[in-house]
Amino acid sequence: MKKSGNTKSEKKLVYGAIITFLLAVAVFSSIKLTKVDAMNGKEYAKYKYYTSYQVQPGDTLTAIAQEHIKDSNVSTSDYIDEVMKNNKLSDDKITSGKKLIIAYYSYEKK
Known part of the structure; x- marks a missing residue:
C-alpha cells in the first residue's frame, strides 16, 4: 500500500492546529485568571x-x-x-x- 505524499504535510497541519488551539487556550486562561486575581486582590471596606x-x-x-x-x-x-x-x-x-x-x-x- 502506497502512502500519499500529503501525509507529512497533513500531520504538520494537524500539529499546527493543535498547537495554535493550545496557545489560544493558554492565552485566554491567563487573561481570565488575571482578571479574577485582580478582583480577588482588591481590598474592600470592612x-x-x-x-x-x-x-x-x-x-x-x-x-x-x-x-x-x-x-x-x-x-x-x-x-x-x-x-x-x-x-x-x-x-x-x-x-x-x-x-x-x-x-x-x-x-x-x-
Whole structure:
C-alpha cells in the first residue's frame, strides 16, 4: 500500500492546529485568571455603618448608591433595594428634603 505524499504535510497541519488551539487556550486562561486575581486582590471596606441623609434637589437613589458604595463590593441595585426596604419606600422616587437612612462603608472601625 502506497502512502500519499500529503501525509507529512497533513500531520504538520494537524500539529499546527493543535498547537495554535493550545496557545489560544493558554492565552485566554491567563487573561481570565488575571482578571479574577485582580478582583480577588482588591481590598474592600470592612465596616458598614448607617447614617441619616437629607435628599438634595436632583438626587436619585442611583446617584446616592453610587456615591456610597465606592469602597464596597455591594452592587448599585442591592444598595437601592436596602435603602428602599430600610426607609419603607414603595418605589425609587425620592423628593428633596426627605431624610433617608443609608449605609456607608469604611476601612476603619468606629
